[in-house]
Amino acid sequence: MTYRVSLIPGDGIGPEVTRAAQLVAEATGVGFDWDVVEAGEPAIRKEGTPLPESVLDSIRRNRLCLKGPITTPIGSGFRSVNVALRQQLELYASVRPARAIAGEGTRFPETDLIVVREATEGLYSGVEHWVDRDHSAAESVAVVTRKACDRVIRFAFELARRERRKHVTGVHKANIMKTTGGLFQTAFGAMAANYPEIAADERLIDNMCMQLAKKPSEYDVIVTTNLFGDILSDLCAGLAGGLGVAPGALFGDTIAAFEPVHGSAPKYAGQDRADPVAEILCVEMLLRHVGEREAADRVFRAVWETIAEKKVVTYDLALPGYTARPVPPSSCSAMAKEIARRVPLVDLAAPLPRPRGAGAAAADPQLET
Ligand code: NAD
Numbered sequence: 001m002t003y004r005v006s007l008i009p010g011d012g013i014g015p016e017v018t019r020a021a022q023l024v025a026e027a028t029g030v031g032f033d034w035d036v037v038e039a040g041e042p043a044i045r046k047e048g049t050p051l052p053e054s055v056l057d058s059i060r061r062n063r064l065c066l067k068g069p070i071t072t073p074i075g076s077g078f079r080s081v082n083v084a085l086r087q088q089l090e091l092y093a094s095v096r097p098a099r100a101i102a103g104e105g106t107r108f109p110e111t112d113l114i115v116v117r118e119a120t121e122g123l124y125s126g127v128e129h130w131v132d133r134d135h136s137a138a139e140s141v142a143v144v145t146r147k148a149c150d151r152v153i154r155f156a157f158e159l160a161r162r163e164r165r166k167h168v169t170g171v172h173k174a175n176i177m178k179t180t181g182g183l184f185q186t187a188f189g190a191m192a193a194n195y196p197e198i199a200a201d202e203r204l205i206d207n208m209c210m211q212l213a214k215k216p217s218e219y220d221v222i223v224t225t226n227l228f229g230d231i232l233s234d235l236c237a238g239l240a241g242g243l244g245v246a247p248g249a250l251f252g253d254t255i256a257a258f259e260p261v262h263g264s265a266p267k268y269a270g271q272d273r274a275d276p277v278a279e280i281l282c283v284e285m286l287l288r289h290v291g292e293r294e295a296a297d298r299v300f301r302a303v304w305e306t307i308a309e310k311k312v313v314t315y316d317l318a319l320p321g322y323t324a325r326p327v328p329p330s331s332c333s334a335m336a337k338e339i340a341r342r343v344p345l346v347d348l349a350a351p352l353p354r355p356r357g358a359g360a361a362a363a364d365p366q367l368e369t
Contacts, residue, residue, distance in 0.1 A: 012071055013069065066279075094248060101241055169202065248261045
């Protein structure tokens with residue numbers, strides 16, 4: 001079977017990491033027919049708009065999308081293409097697993113949690129304006145609807161049930177934001193009652209951040225509103241090994257789009273230095289979504305083995321300051337080639353190679369550091 005997938009290379013490091021992900025996807029032997037469409041900077045240059053209608057049409061047609069990061073101007077300029085894409089395609093559940101890989105780059109090698117972020121409304125609704133003419137006061141409106149709360153919270157509980165996860169935490173700030181936070185809290189409580197086999201509890205966002213920084217392994221699935229989810233998923237990526245290894249997916253009722261948690265990292269653009277793993281693990285998520293389980297397992301294991309062996313890894317997994325066991329850094333393309341080379345060779349029945357990084361050493365004093 002061949003899968004037709006809309007491919008948005010994006011900008012900044014996007015083209016490099018999506019090329020890497022394509023290489024690994026093709027190494028699985030699964031057929032891919034890439035429908036390449038441009039959004040962001042390249043689309044502005046060619047078509048005068050950052051999100052041409054043809055991009056949305058391609059994704060609606062193919063229902064599968066692999067996406068690189070897209071730059072959003074800060075403080076002014078066009079609205080985020082990423083946000084527009086989620087809103088226009090009703091990709092309401094942003095799923096961001098934070099899973100430590102081979103104990104590398106993390107003090108918490110046991111981290112394995114999933115952040116589910118509402119992706120269509122909240123403070124990302126784009127309802128904001130200056131209050132006065134000299135721009136000395138501004139207002140932003142957080143739009144929260146029961147419909148959007150219900151569907152993302154249901155998604156989180158269904159995900160927990162499917163993946164045999166035991167615990168869902170709803171995160172909000174209902175003590176201060178009595179209406180928007182209160183609505184999310186009420187929806188969470190009502191939905192949790194439908195899933196008696198899954199433990200459910202709530203945290204205020206500030207307390208959640210502190211709890212995660214101290215003991216991430218106590219959390220399993222976290223569901224929250226748009227802005228809190230954005231912040232928490234970067235925090236969790238950091239706990240699990242960094243933005244370079246954090247994949248993500250966006251789900252609507254019929255469309256699934258896969259994009260890393262990280263952005264376009266402009267300072268590394270065009271240098272072949274960025275870590276391709278986050279985008280490669282997006283391919284793993286895509287393969288699982290379409291039911292290609294063995295291919296997905298092969299991609300995950302090839303990534304794990306490459307990081308555990310630590311001969312061909314990018315700077316963020318190689319250099320002092322990022323790891324307790326520094327090695328010479330490799331390029332993005334070299335790491336992708338190494339992962340792709342391993343994909344057909346990995347033994348899925350063998351135990352995963354033992355972690356050898358700093359976090360792993362903390363967990364098991366027998367391990368090499
Ligand atoms: P960023 O994620 O692009 O980069 C932050 C830092 O993380 C980088 O400087 C780098 O040190 C590290 N990093 C990120 N990806 C990496 C990788 N693959 N390998 C190694 N290191 C990596 O965040 P930012 O600098 O805040 O944002 C840059 C641009 O990206 C902004 O325009 C922002 O709006 C956009 N953005 C887009 C998306 C998206 O497309 N979904 C997501 C987040 C940010």
